Amino acid sequence: MIQEMKISLPFQKQAYAVFFVVILSLVRGVTYSDEIGIALEAPMAILAASFCADTYTQEITSRRSEIQRLYPMKKRIYSVYRRIMIQEIFLLSIAAAGYGLFYLFQHPGINRIGQNGAENEIRQFLVYFAAVAVTLGFWGLLSNLLSCLFRNMWMGIGGCLLLWLITNSSSGDRYFGAWNLFSYTFRKIGDSSDLSWIRGKIVCICIGIVTAMVLPEIIEKRG
Amino acid sequence: MGMKIEDLTVTFKNHVTAIDHANLEIPKGIFGLLGENGAGKTTLMRVLTTVLSPAGGTVTIDGIRYNEENYEKIRKKIGYLPQEIDLYPSLTVQECLEYMGALSGISKQACKERIDCYLAKTSLSEHRRKKIKQLSGGMKRRVGLIQALLNEPEFLIVDEPTTGLDPEERIRIRNLLVDFSEERTVLFSTHVVEDLTATCDRLAVMKKGKFLYAGNMKELLAQAEGHVWVCKAADETMARKLEREYHVSSKQYMGGELRIKLISERPPQIECLPCETTLEDAYIYITNSEPQASVTDL
Numbered sequence: 001m002i003q004e005m006k007i008s009l010p011f012q013k014q015a016y017a018v019f020f021v022v023i024l025s026l027v028r029g030v031t032y033s034d035e036i037g038i039a040l041e042a043p044m045a046i047l048a049a050s051f052c053a054d055t056y057t058q059e060i061t062s063r064r065s066e067i068q069r070l071y072p073m074k075k076r077i078y079s080v081y082r083r084i085m086i087q088e089i090f091l092l093s094i095a096a097a098g099y100g101l102f103y104l105f106q107h108p109g110i111n112r113i114g115q116n117g118a119e120n121e122i123r124q125f126l127v128y129f130a131a132v133a134v135t136l137g138f139w140g141l142l143s144n145l146l147s148c149l150f151r152n153m154w155m156g157i158g159g160c161l162l163l164w165l166i167t168n169s170s171s172g173d174r175y176f177g178a179w180n181l182f183s184y185t186f187r188k189i190g191d192s193s194d195l196s197w198i199r200g201k202i203v204c205i206c207i208g209i210v211t212a213m214v215l216p217e218i219i220e221k222r223g
Numbered sequence: 224m225g226m227k228i229e230d231l232t233v234t235f236k237n238h239v240t241a242i243d244h245a246n247l248e249i250p251k252g253i254f255g256l257l258g259e260n261g262a263g264k265t266t267l268m269r270v271l272t273t274v275l276s277p278a279g280g281t282v283t284i285d286g287i288r289y290n291e292e293n294y295e296k297i298r299k300k301i302g303y304l305p306q307e308i309d310l311y312p313s314l315t316v317q318e319c320l321e322y323m324g325a326l327s328g329i330s331k332q333a334c335k336e337r338i339d340c341y342l343a344k345t346s347l348s349e350h351r352r353k354k355i356k357q358l359s360g361g362m363k364r365r366v367g368l369i370q371a372l373l374n375e376p377e378f379l380i381v382d383e384p385t386t387g388l389d390p391e392e393r394i395r396i397r398n399l400l401v402d403f404s405e406e407r408t409v410l411f412s413t414h415v416v417e418d419l420t421a422t423c424d425r426l427a428v429m430k431k432g433k434f435l436y437a438g439n440m441k442e443l444l445a446q447a448e449g450h451v452w453v454c455k456a457a458d459e460t461m462a463r464k465l466e467r468e469y470h471v472s473s474k475q476y477m478g479g480e481l482r483i484k485l486i487s488e489r490p491p492q493i494e495c496l497p498c499e500t501t502l503e504d505a506y507i508y509i510t511n512s513e514p515q516a517s518v519t520d521l
Contacts, residue, residue: 003314006311007322063308066272067323070298070299070303072327075326223274
């Protein structure tokens with residue numbers, strides 16, 4: 001596990017992820033605390049896509065994949081899953097810390113009409129945390145899958161960026177509605193009883209599961 | 224038992240034929256694969272390690288035929304060191320080997336014991352806590368060799384392990400390969416003739432995807448015997464003329480005279496003497512002869 005942490009979380013990757021969240025919390029303006037989740041979800045998705053794109057392709061570029069061919073498939077796949085998990089946990093901690101940084105740097109209002117109190121803030125954070133966990137998992141897995149499929153991390157990042165641009169747009173919201181991958185971002189923030197955005201996250205979970213299941217086949221075929 | 228290649232053909236998507244109906248038998252011990260860059264050595268090794276699938280022909284290892292159903296069995300028998308490989312730069316030597324050992328399915332205890340044993344054999348014990356990125360090129364190659372040996376393979380396939388190394392490291396790597404060939408088959412590719420002279424008794428010469436020669440080194444030298452000549456060139460103009468007409472294997476200024484070693488099917492039309500054949504001369508002879516004169520496909 002320690003080896004996998006060192007392999008999948010080199011210093012430069014950790015540094016750019018932290019830098020990204022710090023800059024985002026400084027430049028992306030929010031007025032009320034319930035806007036923080038919206039401000040973070042989509043940028044964190046693209047961060048996850050670029051972060052996880054080299055999970056396996058680093059084996060290809062370094063030619064280690066030629067040696068890995070000789071290893072049992074099960075072991076190889078478990079190592080890729082472990083690396084993804086390590087990266088996702090790191091990104092999730094960064095996403096949680098980023099939420100706090102918005103409070104620290106921007107002091108957003110917490111008294112939108114009809115909502116107040118620390119309890120509401122905690123609930124808001126927990127909902128954000130769950131939503132962003134699904135988002136990070138989905139984009140990380142997808143980006144790694146596309147990279148493995150094309151044997152090129154830039155294809156993983158590029159493919160995800162394209163999907164990100166389509167779904168993280170007003171036309172994406174109009175077309176997919178509550179089933180959009182970014183349904184949490186496009187939800188009605190004034191109405192906390194509206195949970196229809198969960199459908200979009202269910203779509204993410206379903207695609208994520210399929211992605212994780214297809215990955216061994218792709219690594220086996222594409223090396 | 225060993226490796227047997229029959230009528231092997233490898234064609235890439237761009238229709239380039241990298242290996243063209245090649246036949247070869249690789250017995251136990253160290254076996255050299257010699258050829259210029261682009262001859263097809265790496266492609267052959269990639270087929271033998273199941274990285275590439277051939278377009279035609281058959282390959283067997285210890286009698287097991289290469290096909291998808293047998294890949295798992297075959298892979299357990301092979302250790303491989305590719306030509307260019309970047310091991311995990313942020314891991315220490317020990318961590319890197321433990322990680323690769325675990326991935327290859329060796330038990331923790333056995334892996335640790337083998338790492339200790341091979342680190343000692345390769346004189347890397349005192350460097351085990353160094354990060355891979357802090358090692359010299361030769362040390363990295365030695366770590367690469369250890370990872371290839373961790374699962375105690377019956378067949379060790381090593382692709383140009385001495386390229387880019389200083390003479391001392393090259394000798395060290397060559398000696399290690401000889402040591403490791405005691406109980407297994409070692410297939411060792413190179414384009415450096417002296418690597419083979421120092422290590423192998425049996426070798427194959429490749430050119431443009433074909434085997435021009437496969438067999439004993441002595442027999443290869445014998446084939447070129449009588450076709451190597453040495454002469455003195457009066458000046459540079461004459462030297463250039465000789466280079467145009469013959470295959471020159473070496474040029475050397477000795478005591479103010481230019482001494483030229485020529486490879487020629489027939490005695491050259493100038494004053495010259497026959498001389499002792501080296502593997503380099505034999506290689507030049509075999510790769511530049513008419514195919515029907517030298518092909519000895521097994």
